[in-house]
Amino acid sequence: MAKRRSHGEGSVDQRGENVWRLRYRVGGKRFAKTFRGTKTEAQKALRDLLHAGDTGAHVDPDKQTLGAWAEHWLSIGAPSGRRRRRHVSQRSLERYNELLRLHVLPKLGIRPLQQVQASELDQLYEELAEKVSPTLANNVHQVLVSCLGTAFRTRKLARNPIAELAKVPVRGDVNHGKVLDDEELQTLVQGFKGTVLYPIVAVAAFTGARRNEILSLRWDDLNIADSTLRIERTLEETDRFGLRTKEPKTARGERTIKIDGDLLSLLLAERDRHLRIAAGIPDSAPVDLSLVKLPTGALMFPSSPPRGESFSFTRLRNPRVVTAAFVRRAAKLGFPGLRFHDLRGSHETLLLDRGVPVHTVAARCGHDPAVLLRSYAKRTRKADDKAAEVIAAISKRALR
Numbered sequence: 001m002a003k004r005r006s007h008g009e010g011s012v013d014q015r016g017e018n019v020w021r022l023r024y025r026v027g028g029k030r031f032a033k034t035f036r037g038t039k040t041e042a043q044k045a046l047r048d049l050l051h052a053g054d055t056g057a058h059v060d061p062d063k064q065t066l067g068a069w070a071e072h073w074l075s076i077g078a079p080s081g082r083r084r085r086r087h088v089s090q091r092s093l094e095r096y097n098e099l100l101r102l103h104v105l106p107k108l109g110i111r112p113l114q115q116v117q118a119s120e121l122d123q124l125y126e127e128l129a130e131k132v133s134p135t136l137a138n139n140v141h142q143v144l145v146s147c148l149g150t151a152f153r154t155r156k157l158a159r160n161p162i163a164e165l166a167k168v169p170v171r172g173d174v175n176h177g178k179v180l181d182d183e184e185l186q187t188l189v190q191g192f193k194g195t196v197l198y199p200i201v202a203v204a205a206f207t208g209a210r211r212n213e214i215l216s217l218r219w220d221d222l223n224i225a226d227s228t229l230r231i232e233r234t235l236e237e238t239d240r241f242g243l244r245t246k247e248p249k250t251a252r253g254e255r256t257i258k259i260d261g262d263l264l265s266l267l268l269a270e271r272d273r274h275l276r277i278a279a280g281i282p283d284s285a286p287v288d289l290s291l292v293k294l295p296t297g298a299l300m301f302p303s304s305p306p307r308g309e310s311f312s313f314t315r316l317r318n319p320r321v322v323t324a325a326f327v328r329r330a331a332k333l334g335f336p337g338l339r340f341h342d343l344r345g346s347h348e349t350l351l352l353d354r355g356v357p358v359h360t361v362a363a364r365c366g367h368d369p370a371v372l373l374r375s376y377a378k379r380t381r382k383a384d385d386k387a388a389e390v391i392a393a394i395s396k397r398a399l400r
Contacts, residue, residue, distance in 0.1 A: 067109030
């Protein structure tokens with residue numbers, strides 16, 4: 001007489017060709033799961049499920065789709081194993097949503113989360129490789145790493161298909177821009193004299209601050225006695241909130257930068273101009289500006305007022321407009337293709353070339369030292385010539 005199977009052993013019932021229904025109990029609860037594969041593979045899957053129940057690693061079957069999980073993941077701030085305690089900016093959340101909505105969910109959004117296979121992701125990446133750049137494909141992959149990694153960590157997935165991928169998209173070569181030597185940088189900055197961008201470009205060139213940090217500067221951030229600028233906020237432009245200020249992305253972003261006397265004089269002249277605007281006094285009229293006060297939170301570089309509106313000291317300047325105007329002017333000055341962000345890389349490289357320690361440059365610019373050397377410091381022609389002269393002095397004695 002055949003031995004009757006106990007409830008603890010579960011059962012494997014065929015439902016079609018290589019389709020099986022696995023039935024089992026964990027903690028007194030009944031579960032049923034569809035499995036595709038051979039009978040031997042189905043039996044092994046059942047044993048794995050029972051073992052997971054015994055060890056407390058069991059994940060209850062769930063029909064939630066990948067699209068529904070992605071929406072939930074974004075709603076809780078897009079956490080990941082590396083970022084569980086770090087705040088993700090609104091702009092990053094919108095970018096993650098865009099990548100998922102455009103490149104992942106149209107193909108896999110209706111798939112049950114627990115049934116997403118590594119082979120499906122492999123196919124997705126193959127299709128992306130034919131349509132988008134390697135960098136964009138890698139960005140999609142990184143979002144999925146965080147999204148599915150959180151599902152696995154929070155017991156929504158018994159296995160993470162990301163870990164079983166045959167191949168992952170590799171980020172392409174990143175254009176870190178150009179670097180100017182000292183003479184080129186001086187020529188560029190002087191070429192902006194007489195324009196509204198002149199003080200903005202000067203601050204970028206001689207402090208290494210980011211564009212959005214500069215456009216967030218307030219006059220309260222300038223310490224005249226110490227000749228320093230305090231960086232403690234940056235701009236963020238999002239669909240939800242528009243243009244606003246926020247805290248820097250990392251703790252390194254908050255810093256105090258020492259500035260030279262010439263840059264300080266330039267900023268003080270700009271502040272005097274603002275004081276005259278606040279008092280309604282023409283530039284040529286003599287007045288004691290110490291009696292004039294700027295509004296609380298007055299920006300160093302506020303936006304020009306739209307036609308028909310009065311000047312506002314707190315209206316944020318559009319960063320994209322600044323970049324576009326900079327690129328046009330730089331091209332006319334003989335620097336085609338130069339980006340505003342290249343001023344930052346030039347500042348950092350010139351300091352390193354003159355022997356300023358890496359950790360000092362990194363702290364001044366709000367960088368991790370490794371990122372500074374890998375992504376921003378670039379070789380200039382003059383620095384390379386200097387290196388060649390040093391080697392020549394050594395080789396002259398050795399090769400005679």
